[in-house]
Amino acid sequence: xxxxxxxxxxxxxxxxxxxxxIPDEVKKCIMIAAPHTSNWDLxxxxxxFYIMDIDLRYTIKKEAMVGPLGWLLKKMGALPVDRKKNNxxxxxxxxILNNAEQMVIMITPxxxxxxxxxxxxxxxxxxxxxxxxxxxxxxxYSRKEAGIGPIVMPTGDVEGDIENxxxxxxxxIGKYPEKxxx
Numbered sequence: 001x002x003x004x005x006x007x008x009x010x011x012x013x014x015x016x017x018x019x020x021x022i023p024d025e026v027k028k029c030i031m032i033a034a035p036h037t038s039n040w041d042l043x044x045x046x047x048x049f050y051i052m053d054i055d056l057r058y059t060i061k062k063e064a065m066v067g068p069l070g071w072l073l074k075k076m077g078a079l080p081v082d083r084k085k086n087n088x089x090x091x092x093x094x095x096i097l098n099n100a101e102q103m104v105i106m107i108t109p110x111x112x113x114x115x116x117x118x119x120x121x122x123x124x125x126x127x128x129x130x131x132x133x134x135x136x137x138x139x140x141y142s143r144k145e146a147g148i149g150p151i152v153m154p155t156g157d158v159e160g161d162i163e164n165x166x167x168x169x170x171x172x173i174g175k176y177p178e179k180x181x182x
Contacts, residue, residue: 007047011146018048020148022135027102029151030093030127031056031135032165035181036108037174044139045106046076048146056104057096059089079105093126106137119166121158128154136165142173 011018022029033045042058049056055077062080065073079096081089097103105126109119127134136149149168154161169181 003050004053007050010047011044011051014044014144016044016048016144016146018051018146021052022054022104022148023151026133026135026151028097028100028130028132029104029135030097030123030130030132031104031106031137032109032123033058033106033137033139034109034169035172035174035179036110037176037179040175041108041139044146045137048139049106049137052148054104055102056106058106059108077106090122090126090129093122094130097126097130097132104135119162121162124154124158124162128156134165136168138169138172139174140172141175 022031033041057077057079059081060073060078064070065078065080070078093105096105107123109121109123123134134152134154136152137147138149139146149172152161152165166181172181
């Protein structure tokens with residue numbers, strides 16, 4: 001409750017609005033968030049999802065999970081990832097999704113705030129293996145809009161599906177447009 005009220009205040013002061021919702025029938029999904037170009041993305045996205053009543057988890061590098069910041073990030077839904085270990089994040093996400101009645105896991109497919117021409121495909125393989133849709137979450141800084149875009153059910157055509165997803169994100173302007181999806 002406090003998080004939702006605080007989120008409304010933050011977005012109102014910053015001039016942002018929220019658009020769209022995840023349909024009630026979608027109980028589990030992988031949500032991707034792109035373009036990820038700024039540290040501000042987490043604040044605005046998390047506020048929007050509190051307002052939308054989306055209880056989501058998101059992946060974050062484990063190095064960020066220290067001290068009071070780590071405690072706060074965990075309370076906000078962080079799932080720490082050790083990017084140095086050769087472990088199967090895809091299988092871990094599939095297990096989490098399969099063992100939950102409701103679950104939204106948010107991932108930034110670029111894996112960085114810099115421009116990345118090749119997206120990591122773990123989100124896609126996790127959604128395919130868990131048989132859940134991919135929800136396209138976004139922050140459009142040009143419109144100050146945080147929202148939910150199309151919902152994509154993976155077909156197994158990895159390159160084709162990802163190209164269709166990227167086509168949507170090419171219409172979204174990140175805080176630093178030069179780092180966005182091309």
